[in-house]
Structure formats: structure tokens, C-alpha cells
Amino acid sequence: MSLASADALPGEFTFTDADFEALARLARSEFGLSLASSKKPLVYSRLARRLRARGLATFHDYMALLDRAEEAAERLELVSALTTNVTSFFREKHHFETLRTALIPELAAQKRIRIWSAGCSSGQEPFSIAMTLLHALPPGARDMRILATDIDPAILRKARAGRYPAEECETVPAEFRSRWLRPTPCEPELVEMGPELKALISFAELNLICDWPFAGPFDAIFCRNVAIYFDQETQQRLWSRFAEKLRAGGFLFIGHSERLAGPALPGFGTAGVTTYRKRAIPGPAQPT
Structure with a gap:
């Protein structure tokens, strides 16, 4: 499937490939995160709770919200959701x-x-x-x-x-x-x-x-x-x-x-x- 296609993942929220590409660009430019297209289902599952918390129906709406200057805190919620804080005392x-x-x-x-x-x-x-x-x-x-x-x-x-x-x-x-x-x-x-x-x-x-x-x-x-x-x-x-x-x-x-x-x-x-x-x-x- 091409990343340029408009197919959405099945689920609670509309999440097109165009939405994913826009989110991946934001994640890379602001936080250095690399999101391969294969991570699309994982990204959906990680961010669905943020859409629920903000009362949004689509990832397009979520991207529009992230573009607002006053939503710096939500952008940090984004990076927190996309990364995993797994650690322990004296790990490795x-x-x-x-x-x-x-x-x-x-x-x-x-x-x-x-x-x-x-x-x-x-x-x-x-x-x-x-x-x-x-x-x-x-x-x-x-x-x-x-x-x-x-x-x-x-x-x-x-x-x-x-x-x-x-x-x-x-x-x-x-x-x-x-x-x-x-x-x-x-x-x-x-x-x-x-x-x-x-x-x-x-x-x-x-x-x-x-x-x-x-x-x-x-x-x-x-x-x-x-x-x-x-x-x-x-x-x-x-x-x-x-x-x-x-x-x-x-x-x-x-x-x-x-x-x-x-x-x-x-x-x-x-x-x-x-x-x-x-x-x-x-x-x-x-x-x-």
C-alpha cells in the first residue's frame, strides 16, 4: 500500500495515510523521532487515548490541534505516547x-x-x-x-x-x-x-x-x-x-x-x- 493512498485504518478514529505522514513529519522535525510506515497501527493505538481525552473524532483534527502555538503541552503528550519509558534500577x-x-x-x-x-x-x-x-x-x-x-x-x-x-x-x-x-x-x-x-x-x-x-x-x-x-x-x-x-x-x-x-x-x-x-x-x- 502506498503512503500516498487515502485508506484509513479501521477503528474508532479516522486515520489516513496522509494523516500519518503529517504526524511523522512533525515527530521528526520537533523531536527527532523516526516513524516508519509499518508503525502506523502502533501509532494509532498509542494516540487513540489522546483523541479521546481531547474529544476529537479524527487524526486530521488532532493534527490541526497540534499546529496551534498554545498546544505545546499536547505536543509533549504526543512524544510521551510514542515513546516507551521502560527503565529499572541498575539496568544493564x-x-x-x-x-x-x-x-x-x-x-x-x-x-x-x-x-x-x-x-x-x-x-x-x-x-x-x-x-x-x-x-x-x-x-x-x-x-x-x-x-x-x-x-x-x-x-x-x-x-x-x-x-x-x-x-x-x-x-x-x-x-x-x-x-x-x-x-x-x-x-x-x-x-x-x-x-x-x-x-x-x-x-x-x-x-x-x-x-x-x-x-x-x-x-x-x-x-x-x-x-x-x-x-x-x-x-x-x-x-x-x-x-x-x-x-x-x-x-x-x-x-x-x-x-x-x-x-x-x-x-x-x-x-x-x-x-x-x-x-x-x-x-x-x-x-x-
Whole structure:
């Protein structure tokens, strides 16, 4: 079936191929999201609830609503619906092992430490980083900060609160749980991150394809399972921008299904599974 056809998907709302093309263009231009035509049924199912919430009958009406300047909040609802906030404490444990054994021994000699969790979702990643750092490095003698950013303001509110169901915290090592996690007396089913962890993290809203209002440099950047939503051109541009923000020798941690490629590749060496280290001097091009 051609994308130019006017066939609509069966269902509650009219969703033509022209509607899908318009939505895909918006998603790419504003958020860098790549929506292949095969994702049309998935997009329908993800966005149908937004049409119900806004009292709309067709996706054409929804696109007209998204075009309004005053609907910035709805555009964020769009990107939140199209992406998946799946995360957990100490997800992809090999990254935290590399942080502990390869990077932290170097950081021990530094007075200033900066780590960026890009696409932090509901906060489990930056809190896992904070626990790993504080376990090895006393904070009093150094300027140590974690920047945690995400495009979704609703998910950032959850991250800032730092409260999670107790069963989600079972992947936190027992030693860390006893040291930094606190019960919430009014909500016994929840566990709260301790004040030492929260003090280490600054949460901020950020669209990764827009300007970044900070200079760096960072000792490490975690951007895991975010670039999978971008097309190849946007991914490669993102890797190059991360390289500019990393210090020489800094680490870049990416998702298990992502690979570093493009112009940034010669500037990195492999440092583990989906882990890369910025070279002091860019090396020869590597096979992708």
C-alpha cells in the first residue's frame, strides 16, 4: 500500500495515510523521532487515548490541534505516547560495573565530577549512578553533580519525587538499599530515595535535538535506549554532539540495541559492551 493512498485504518478514529505522514513529519522535525510506515497501527493505538481525552473524532483534527502555538503541552503528550519509558534500577549492570571499576578510580583524583543521564525517564538511572558514586567517593571533598534530563515533564516530576514501588527497588543491592532508601510511612507500598542521593542530581527538561544550555565537559554520559527512536542521521549527529561535551577519556554508555557510527566513531575507542571512551586524539576510522 502506498503512503500516498487515502485508506484509513479501521477503528474508532479516522486515520489516513496522509494523516500519518503529517504526524511523522512533525515527530521528526520537533523531536527527532523516526516513524516508519509499518508503525502506523502502533501509532494509532498509542494516540487513540489522546483523541479521546481531547474529544476529537479524527487524526486530521488532532493534527490541526497540534499546529496551534498554545498546544505545546499536547505536543509533549504526543512524544510521551510514542515513546516507551521502560527503565529499572541498575539496568544493564555491565555499565555500572564499568563505571565502578574503570571510571571511578580516575574520578577519585578529581575535585570536579560531572555525569549526564540523557533521557533519564523516571529517574532510576541517575539514582543508580548516584549510589555507585557515593559508595566509592565521599562527596564532601569534591564538587560532584549528576545532570538528569528528559523531554517529558510528567515523567520528570516522578523522577524528582524519587518514590518507587518497593518491588521496583529489589534490583538495588541490599547494601545500597539499607544505606540510602527510606520507607514512606504514609505510603507503605513506596520507597523513597534518600536526601544524599537527591542532593547529587539536578533534573531538567530537555529535547535532545534542540540546543543544550550547558557547557560541560562531562566525565561520562549515559544515553541508553533513546537513540533507537531516531533515524540514522539524527543518531549520528547526536553522537557527535555528545563527543563535544565529553572530556578526553570520558565514557559514553548507550543502549543494548544501539551502536556508535558516523563521523563521531574515530574519536572513540571501545571500552566494553555498548560502552565507548573518547580518545585524546581521534584515531583511524573503524568499521561500523
